[in-house]
Amino acid sequence: xxxxxxxxxxxxxxxxxxxxxxxxxxxxxxxxxxxxxxxxxxxxxxxxxxxxxxxxxxxxxxxxxxxxxxxxxxxxxxxxxxxxxxxxxxxxxxxxxxxxxxxxxxxxxxxxxxxxxxxxxxxxxxxxxxxxxxxxxxxxxxxxxxxxxxxxxxxxxxxxxxxxxxxxxxxxxxxxxxxxxxxxxxxxxxxxxxxxxxxxxxxxxxx
Ligand code: ATP
Numbered sequence: 739x740x741x742x743x744x745x746x747x748x749x750x751x752x753x754x755x756x757x758x759x760x761x762x763x764x765x766x767x768x769x770x771x772x773x774x775x776x777x778x779x780x781x782x783x784x785x786x787x788x789x790x791x792x793x794x795x796x797x798x799x800x801x802x803x804x805x806x807x808x809x810x811x812x813x814x815x816x817x818x819x820x821x822x823x824x825x826x827x828x829x830x831x832x833x834x835x836x837x838x839x840x841x842x843x844x845x846x847x848x849x850x851x852x853x854x855x856x857x858x859x860x861x862x863x864x865x866x867x868x869x870x871x872x873x874x875x876x877x878x879x880x881x882x883x884x885x886x887x888x889x890x891x892x893x894x895x896x897x898x899x900x901x902x903x904x905x906x907x908x909x910x911x912x913x914x915x916x917x918x919x920x921x922x923x924x925x926x927x928x929x930x931x932x933x934x935x936x937x938x939x940x941x942x943x944x945x
Contacts, residue, residue, distance in 0.1 A: 740848045741838065742933050743865030745856035747902035748895050749882040750873045751915040751922065756852045758926045764934075765841050769853040772833035776826060777803045783829040790825060791818075806891075813894035827859065834861075848934060857908055858900055867910035869929060872902060877916050 744759070744766070746752045756766045776783035779802050787803060788795065791811065797804040812819040834851065841849050856862050873881070882888045906912055913929050915922050 739838075739842050739846060740933075740937075741865045742848065742850045743856050743862060743868035744850050744852045744871070745854060745868065745905060746871035746915075747873070747878060747899060747905065748854070748892060749878050749885065750902060751871045751881075751913075752852055752854065754915070754919070754922065755869070755871050755913060755926060756850065758923065759850045759930075762930060764848055764850055765846055766850040766852050767834055767837040767841070769830065769834060769851070769855075772837065773826065773830050774805075776829040776833055777805065779803075781829075783826055786825045786829075787822070790821060809891050813891055813898060816898075819898065823859075830859075831861075855899070857905060862908065867933060868908065869911045869913050869933070870902075870905050870909035871913045871915050872906050872909075873915045875902075878902070 742764075744752060744756060746755075756768065759766050775781075777787065778784060779800070784803060787808070791808065795803055795808055795811075797807075808822070812822045834853075838849065838851070851861070851865050853859065853861050856865070856868065862868055879888065882892050886892065911929055911932055913922075914925055917925075
């Protein structure tokens with residue numbers, strides 16, 4: 739099974755591209771969904787986070803983790819962010835692993851792994867090719883402003899991530915999303931051909 743990596747910066751257009759892959763029948767494992775699942779009340783991840791950050795982090799009355807509150811805490815304190823990453827990483831990796839396994843058992847030949855922190859979490863070694871959705875910083879800012887008013891959390895998230903230009907240098911394929919949605923769709927069709935073409939023996943041996 740081929741596992742295509744999909745990543746980019748905040749608001750660069752990963753979800754939009756992920757929707758395009760799904761529309762073409764390619765299943766997508768979304769790390770953000772997995773990350774939300776591992777925080778659900780009563781799970782191993784939930785217990786670890788409550789033990790580390792205290793019950794103040796729980797939303798009342800349902801006892802779920804207050805994610806915006808946790809986000810504010812960790813994005814204003816790099817040590818707490820590292821702690822959270824360290825605690826959650828094993829749960830997220832195994833959650834992703836199970837999703838991939840399920841798709842493999844269904845007989846899927848190509849799947850996409852949509853992971854915003856693909857490089858930071860060192861999951862890039864699981865995926866080939868790696869598609870980085872790229873946008874210039876000005877357009878990125880404009881789109882984030884239009885989407886959610888560019889919250890303080892957005893700024894902190896951008897600053898906490900590896901720069902999009904560095905991610906671009908690590909990509910096998912750069913998907914340019916600076917233009918319109920029509921342009922993106924056009925660029926996407928070329929990427930689709932690249933990621934679905936059969937591997938040559940040389941590529942297979944070296945992958
Ligand atoms: P996040 O990192 O926050 O999850 P993302 O990388 O998944 O973001 P999207 O949500 O796909 O990014 O896109 C960010 C915003 O920009 C959305 O409001 C989306 O509709 C818009 N957008 C994406 N691509 C384009 C485009 N080519 N033209 C105009 N708007 C776009």
